[in-house]
Amino acid sequence: MASESPQPYRVLARKYRPQSFAELIGQDAMVQTLGNAIKRDRLAHAFLLTGVRGVGKTSTARLIAKALNCIGPDGQGGPTIEPCGICDPCVAIAEGRHIDVVEMDAASHTGVDDVREIIEAVRYAAVSARYKVYIIDEVHMLSKNAFNALLKTLEEPPAHVKFLFATTEVNKVPVTVLSRCQRFDLRRISADQLAAHFEAVAGAEGIEVEPAALALIARAAEGSARDGLSILDQAFAHGAGGVTADQVRAMLGLSDRGAVRRLLGLLLAGEARAALAAVKDQYELGVEPSALIRGLLESVHGITRAKVGGVEDPAQSVEEREAYADWASALSYATIHRLWQLLLKGLSEVHGAPLPLEAAEMALLRVIHASELPDPGALAERLANGENIAVAPQSKPPVEGEQAPLLRAPADFAALVELVAANGKPHLAQQLHDYCGLVRYQPPDLAIRPSKPLAGEFARDLAALLKQATGTVWTVGVVDSPAEPSLLEQEQMEKERLRQSVLETPIVRAALDAFPDAELAGFTLEDQRSA
Incomplete structure (x- = not known):
């Protein structure tokens, strides 16, 4: 007797596809609305399901088809939000072979001829089901003519027909179609819900996974259950009988958190040479420059949460929490926010740079340089107290006997206008006087709101004049914010x-x-x- 052939392996994303609304995670509001509509017999003729990839749009469409056509174990049931899953319609729909439930991928069937087949078929009653259901995935891919051909049927379909549309780009669906559908926006699934779901899947598969590893996978999934299950599937293959957080970091190319914390400490200490060496070490270990800066951004965010007393992240170790708490007590909000903005700008530069490693190094050197600059708020306070602030150039150390340029900031905005006029720019001074309302005056930071259009080089010329007159670099912003009268x-x-x-x-x-x-x-x- 020949042995039975083994069943082919099914990836986790397919194996654990929700088979009931109870298994659909993160969409409680939609399930409640559908349940009430079914109970009160107020079912729409067309549904539009939208959301990011992997949140359950197609699965929800199939569940709705089962809910509408379920007949119960005894064959006498009606539409229900809890389909039995064992009657012939439920089994056939779950296996994708029900003759009255038609699935169409709009990405490969975009033309008007494909829609015309649907229009011709809706005139005929369902063969064996209560409703004939058409599930059109990625409906935004239909052509304009195909949408136009579908409009009349979509507005007044036969009573036995239901349309279920799914899309990731609802903005590309014509308004005429949106107005004919009941829309459900499927939310991103939270990291906590994903981690709990992945833990259950790992238990069902008999594989031990560290909680920190589950948290990392849930974070990398970015709200998508399918993406997270694919990563978990990969982690099962990567690990040997179990999955650890270190294995997940290595698999995803994430930087070691300890190395990131050490690098952040070097940046804050102004140790440029050691910081560049640490970046090179991580790069040689296979960590992408963008992943390294993302790790620094996560650390700065963790410091901020520690400073405001946020909820603890389960993916953080005890050492990490202690380090964040220490930095939170030592760093001001202004410094943390400046770090965040500099790193965020650096990340965008790395993404678009032809030399990512070099771009990352330059971005981190800029962070170190900015950490040496005096805080504008402290400068303004000292100026208000009548102190003279010496600002030495960062490019060379001060030499004995050499006097650094003094920041001679005007006392107020009116004095600044007088300074501009006294330095040979009467027209610039008149524009400031007549047409500019003051938004913020915190030398060397000036923000104004013009009441009439100014020349494109106005801010640049004003900043250059103020630098020449006061001996320091000014930031001049032309903004659209509430301002004082001119x-x-x-x-x-x-x-x-x-x-x-x-x-x-x-x-x-x-x-x-x-x-x-x-x-x-x-x-x-x-x-x-x-x-």
Whole structure:
């Protein structure tokens, strides 16, 4: 007797595809809405399921088809949010062989002829099911003519027909189609829910996985159950009887967290040579430069959460939490935010650079250079106290007997305008005076909001003049934010206030009462005081 051939291996993403709404994780609101609609017999004729890849759009469409056509174990049941899974329609739909449940991939059937086949077929009743169901995956791939051909049937389909559309790019679906469908936005699945799901899958497969490894896989999945199960499948193959966090990091090319923390410490200490050596070591171990900077970003985020008292991340070790707590107590919010922005800019540069490693090194050197710069807030406070702040160039150390340029910041915005005029730029000063409202004045940081368009080089020219006049680099921002009235408007408002005060004086009021047609032609402050 010949032995039975072994069953072919099924990947986890297919093996553990949800077979009931109870197994569909992270979509409780949608399940509740569908359940109420089925109970109250208020089912729409067309559903549109949208969301990122791997959150369960196609699985949900098949579950809806089962829910609509389930007849129960005794063959007498009706539509239900809890299909039995054992009746003939449920089994046939689950196996993809039900004659009345038609699945079409719009990516490979984009033309009007493909839609015309559906339009012709909907006129005929279902062969054996309660409803004839059409599941069209990636519906946004249909051509414009195909959408137009489907509109009339979609708006008034026969009572025995239901349409289920799935798409990852709902913005590409015509509004005329959206308005004819009941839309469900499937949410990204949270990392905690994914980790719990992967733990259950690992238990069912009889493979031990460290909780930290599950957390790493859930984070790498980015809200997609299918992506996470694919990574978990790969981790099972990578490990030998079990899966550890170190194995997952190596498999995904993630930087070792301890190495990232050491690198961050070198950056904060200004150790440029040691930091570059650490980057080279990680690169030789196979860590991509972008992954290294992402690791630094995660560390800065972890420090921020530690500073505000956020919920502990299960993927973090005890040593990592202690290091974050120490940095959180030592670093100010301004420093942390500056680190985040510099690293974020560096990551975008690495992604687009022809030489990623060199781009990463330059980005990290910029972080070290920025850590040596004085804090603008502290500078402003010292200036307000009347101190002279010496700013030495970073490119060379100060030499004895050599005086660094002094930051001679104007006391306020009005003084700054006077400084611009005194340095041979009266037209620039007039524009600042007449058309610019002050948003922020924290030398050497200036932000203004113009009331009329300014020349494209206005901010550049102003920053260059201020650098020459004060001896330091200024940041001039032209922003669209709430601002004070311009200096000209303030002067006009003050003049009007004085005018109203003159009109309210007894002698002027008496004169206007005696001569109603009279007007106040002008006045001086001396006139007001004498009055």
